[in-house]
């Protein structure tokens with residue numbers, strides 16, 4: 001991802017990500033490493049400006065493109081690794097969680113689903129991804145708190161799989177993971193992956209319209225708009 005300054009996921013970046021994932025699958029990609037050009041941010045999550053005083057049609061397109069992107073990434077037949085070389089809150093954490101393996105550069109960055117802290121709610125499929133990675137108990141604690149994990153904490157709880165000392169090391173560790181996968185029969189590998197991910201995927205596939213409506217209703221609430229405005233102001237002041 002290379003959308004300065006913080007790879008916030010706006011409609012354009014989501015379209016680019018989704019189209020890339022579609023292309024990779026068509027071209028029978030053997031493996032993908034998702035990382036960031038930024039030296040300090042993997043992705044700042046959803047672009048708050050897409051949710052603040054939104055145009056209804058654009059907001060719908062934004063959300064359905066996010067769903068498409070997640071579905072493509074989460075269900076990709078090829079192996080995927082996130083080389084998390086910077087902070088990774090909210091939607092950034094979702095992207096990382098949707099890959100099969102996570103290597104994160106330590107020690108100073110943070111990762112987590114922090115939505116609660118912003119006065120918004122991580123959708124059920126974000127929650128499912130966290131639950132699948134760290135288990136029910138830890139996910140409930142993390143989601144209710146909107147906890148951002150340090151790299152050490154993330155490793156301890158199983159949110160990431162390895163710590164790297166810098167981006168080059170993260171890419172090298174990610175390549176080791178892909179090398180290990182490349183020796184396996186591809187169809188058997190992807191069938192097992194789909195079996196593990198099917199229930200989570202189907203939950204969104206069967207409820208896409210309801211999920212979209214929930215998002216649109218939620219961001220139409222004056223209280224939510226107020227919370228987003230205050231959060232944007234805090235970020236700008238900083």
Ligand SMILES: CCCC/C=C\CC(=O)SCCNC(=O)CCNC(=O)[C@H](O)C(C)(C)COP(=O)(O)OP(=O)(O)OC[C@H]1O[C@@H](n2cnc3c(N)ncnc32)[C@H](O)[C@@H]1OP(=O)(O)O
Pocket residue numbers: 005006008040041043044045046047048049087089090091092114115118120121122123215218219232235236238
């Ligand atoms: C029903 C709703 C469901 C919603 C589901 C998911 C929700 C989300 O994903 S919401 C997004 C949550 N993201 C965050 O809370 C992260 C916010 N950002 C940060 O904490 C920091 O920016 C970060 C640690 C990522 C990086 O810190 P710095 O390197 O110090 O950068 P700055 O904070 O100075 O930011 C630079 C610039 O970018 C703007 N910014 C940051 N994040 C976002 C964002 N998510 N969306 C839009 N814009 C963002 C920030 O305001 C600065 O702007 P300028 O002041 O104009 O330079």
